[in-house]
Amino acid sequence: MPLPRHRFTSPYDAPALVAHRGKSSVLSPDGELLDIPSTDVARQLAQWAPPLMVHGPATFRFLEMGSPPPPATYFDLLELFLFVSPATNAAPTPRGLALALAIPAPARIEADFLHVILNALLAALRTLSETRHGDTMRALLPALSRAGWPWAGVVAETIGMPADTSLHPLEALRVWRRLPKWEETAPRPAPGSQPVPQAAARARLRAMLGPDAEERAGQADFASVATAAFAPRQNFGSPHIVLAEAGTGTGKTLGYVAPASVWAESNGGAVWISTYTRHLQRQIEQELLRLYPDEAARRRAVVVRKGRENYLCLLNMEDAVNTAASRGEAAGTVVIALSLLARWAEATQDGDLMGGDLPGWFGELFGAGTVFGMADRRGECIHGACPHYQRCFVEHTIRRARDADLVVANHALVMSQAAWNALGQDDVPEEDSTPTRYVFDEGHHLPDAADSAFAITFSGVEAAELRRWLLGAEGSRSRARGLRRRLEDLVAGVPSLETPLDAVLQAARALPAPGWLARLHEPENAVREHVPDTIANPSEIFLRALDQQARARQAAKKAQGDAECELHPVEPAVAESAEALSRALVRLSEPLEILVKRLKAQLTEETETLDAATRGRLEATIRTLQRRAISRVHGWISMLDATRTPPEPGTTPVHVDFIRTEAIAGRGPRANAERDVGLHRHWLDPTVPFASVMQAPAHGILVTSATLRDQTDNATGDDQETAWDAAEARLGATHFPAPALRAALMSPFDYARQTRAYVVSDLPRDDIDALAAAYRTLFLAANGGALGLFTAIARLRAVHKRIAEPLEMAGLPLYAQHVDAMDNATLVDVFKTEIDSCLLGTDAMRDGVDVPGNALRMVVFERTPWPRPDILHRERRLHLSHGAPNEYDDRLTRMKLRQAFGRLIRKATDRGVFVMLDRRMPTRLFSAFPEGVDVRRLPFDEAVRDIAAFLQSGENNA
Known part of the structure; x- marks a missing residue:
C-alpha cells in the first residue's frame, strides 16, 4: 500500500518509523510509542501520514511497501544529514547517524530516538547557519522549496530564508562559480636518492604511535625491513624489490608509512602507496591521521588519486542544472539531488564521488544515475576548453599530487600510469610526475590487477x-x-x-x-x-x-x-x-x-x-x-x-x-x-608486462600483504624456500633483474586461544534449503556479527531470501551484497555499526575488509573457494604450475581461505570462528589456517554446540 501524497509541514507532526521484522517501532503523531506488526505498517501509516524515518528507499523495500513517486513526501533524516553535514560519511541507519553526531544510542533503537537525532541535526544546523556556510544554505532554500523538499519548511524556520530572493531559483546550485581556482606552480625538481636509516624509520614510527601506544615489535621490524625499498638504485632498470609478508595485526600500514614519509621529506619526492580498492584507499587515508593530525598539513602532504571517472565533473553538473526544469515529473527530485550535491561540492576535500566523502548511499536516495551522470565516465573531458578547468576537482588533485609526499592510489591507476610512461612520450608531459618509490599494499592482488590492466x-x-x-x-x-x-x-x-x-x-x-x-x-x-x-x-x-x-x-x-x-x-x-x-x-x-x-x-x-x-x-x-x-x-x-x-x-x-x-x-x-x-x-603471466613497465621508473618497490606466501608461520627449511619461490613467481618478482629481499613478520595474535575453525561433515551439498538452514542456525548461535561468504551469487540470493525474516525476527539485521542497493563500502560501514547484524557477500567482502572488535565474530564459507575452472585458469594451471597443477589449485585456494580467516581477528581482544559448510574440503587445505588453530571436522549439530560454547566462553571472560 503506497503512502498518501499529502505531507506535513513539520517532521514533529509526522509519525516516526523504525522498521523491524515481525513488529516495527512507530511513534504516533500523538506521541504514543507502538509496536505494530510490520505487515500492518503500511495500512497504519496510510491513516496518518508519511513518516519520519532513516533511509526511506531501504525501509520501503524492507517492509515490501510501495514507494511514493518522487519527490519523496516522507521525512528522511539522511537527506537532512546531507544538508547539514554534506561531506561526512555515516552508516545509513539510526545508529550510524547517532555515531556520526556523537549521540549515545540505546542497544535497541525505537522510533522515538529519531526525534533525538532530529533535534541534534537541527541544533547543528542552527550553529552552522551563523558561519560562512549559512548564506549558501539559505540561498539553496528557494529552489529546494519549489522542488517540494519535505525538509524545506523546518530548515527555513531554523535558519531563515535568504534576504535577496530576486536571484534565479537555480543560481545557488551553480557551485562552480564559488569554488576556488588552482594556479600553476614551477615543476618540482627530481627527488634525491638519500637512503632511510632504520633508526630514522623506527623513530618516525614511535612518533606516530605516541608514548601510550601498545608496543608491537613486529611493526618496528617491518619498518626496518621496508627501508630497503628506499635505498638508492644501483643500476638503471633494476629497482630494489622487497617482499614483506606482515601477519594480521602487525600494523603494516604505519610500518611502511614511517620510512616512506622519512624518504619523501629527505628527498623532496612523492612515494606512491597503492592498494586494490577504493575502500582500502580510504582506510589508508584514515591511518595517515596519525602522521598528519593537522588537517592543513595533511592536505599538503597527502593526496588520494583515482581515475578521472571517480570525480565530480563541473561541466556535467552545469548541464544537469541547466536542463533540470525540462525533466518533467522528475524535475523536483533532480533539483533536490543537485542542491545537496552543491552543498557537498563546497565542503568536499577533493570532489571524489566514488568512495570519497560523498556518502555511498547518496545514489540510493536519488538514483545511481544521478551520481554516475555527474562524473566523466565516458572520457569526454575537454580539458582546457572547459569553462571550469581552473576549478576542476581532477586538475586540483593532479597538481596537489605533484607536490605531495604521499600519494594514495590504486593498483589499476599505478599500472596505467607506468604503462604510459613506458611508451616514452617525452614530448607530451604526463598528468602526474613519474614516481620512483612504490608501496603495493594488499600485494597479493597484483597478479589480478595486472591481468585486468594489460588484457x-x-x-x-x-x-x-x-x-x-x-x-x-x-x-x-x-x-x-x-x-x-x-x-x-x-x-x-x-x-x-x-x-x-x-x-x-x-x-x-x-x-x-x-x-x-x-x-x-x-x-x-x-x-x-x-x-x-x-x-x-x-x-x-x-x-x-x-x-x-x-x-x-x-x-x-x-x-x-x-x-x-x-x-x-x-x-x-x-x-x-x-x-x-x-x-x-x-x-x-x-x-x-x-x-x-x-x-x-x-x-x-x-x-x-x-x-x-x-x-x-x-x-x-x-x-x-x-x-x-x-x-x-x-x-x-x-x-x-x-x-x-x-x-x-x-x-x-x-x-x-x-x-x-x-x-x-x-x-x-x-x-x-x-x-x-x-x-x-x-x-598468460600478467606480471610480465607489469615488471616491464615498472623496471625503468621504479627505484624501489615494496610489496606487502598478510598473505604473500602459501604457508603457515611455523614452516621451516625447504618448505619456506618453496613457498617464497612460488610467491616470487606469482607476484612477478622473478622478472626483475635484482633478487628480491624477503621478510616475514609473524602476527602477534594468539590464534590458538582466540579462534576455532570447523568443517561441517554432514551438510548435503546441493540442498539450498539445508544450506539456508545452516546459515540461519550458525548466525543465531553467534548472535550476529557474522559474515557469510559465497562462491556463487545465485546461492547467496537464495539463502538471503530464506533467512532474512527469521534473523530479523530474532533481532539480527541481515544485509547482502547483490541484494541490497548499497555499495560494498556502505554495506561494510553498516555491518561495523550494527554490531549484531549479519552480512552476506562474495569475493569483495572476503578480502581487505577491516572490521575490528565484536562486529565480526564468525566467518562462514558455503563452499571451498576453488579457482574458477575457465579457459584462462586452465592455461595458467597447465603452463605456470611447474608440472603440479593440483598443487597450483590448492595454493590459490589456500590463499583465499587465509584471506577470509584473516578477517576474524583484527585486535588482541577479538575472538571468532571460521566455518566451512563444504564437507568435501580436503584436509590438505587446513594449512591455510595459522599455526595453532584447532580445525575440527564435525557433524553440524555438534559444530553448532561447540561454536556457541566457544563464543560464550569469550563473552564470559570479557
Missing part, C-alpha cells in the same frame, strides 16, 4: 563505446560529445587538422552502430532486410561470427548465460571477418596517428605563441587520443591479426585468446539480446 577485449560494448566517444550520441537524447565537438576550437580553420579528423570520424563508422545489440543475434538476412546500411559494418559482422562460434561450441546448459570457448580452431567466418575488421581498424588508426602527430607539431612549432591554457589543452588532447583510441585500436589490430596464427602445439603461449559471451552489466541475463560477445586476450 585486451574487443566486444560489442567496448567497440560501441569507442564509436560513441568519437562520433557522439548520433541523434539520441544523450549529451555525449563527439570528438569534433571536443576539438572544434582547436581544429577549426586548420586544414592540416580538419582533414585527418574528418577521416577519423568516417572510419569510426566501422565500429558497432547504435542498435547493434538488437542485431547481434539476428540472422544475417534479417539484418539485411531491416537495417541494410549496417550489414556491411565489419565490427558487427565479426561480432555475429564470434557469437555463432561461441554458441556452437558451448554446453547446452550455458545457452542462456555467460559462456566461453576457445578461439582456435577458428571458424572460417571468424577468420574472414577478423581480417576485414583489422583492415577497417587500420583505416581508423592511421588518421588518428596523423592527427596526434600534427597536434604535437603545434606544440613544438608554435611554442612562443601558445598560452598556457592552450598548451595544456593540446597536451591533454594528445594524451587522451593516445590512451583512449590509438592504443586500444592497436591492441585490437594485433589481436585480430593473431587469429590467423594458431598456437604451436607443445609450446608455452605468451597470450591466451578466447571468446566469451556475458550478460551486459546492469541488464541481467534475462534474454539473448542482453548478452554481449567479445574476443579476449590475456597475458
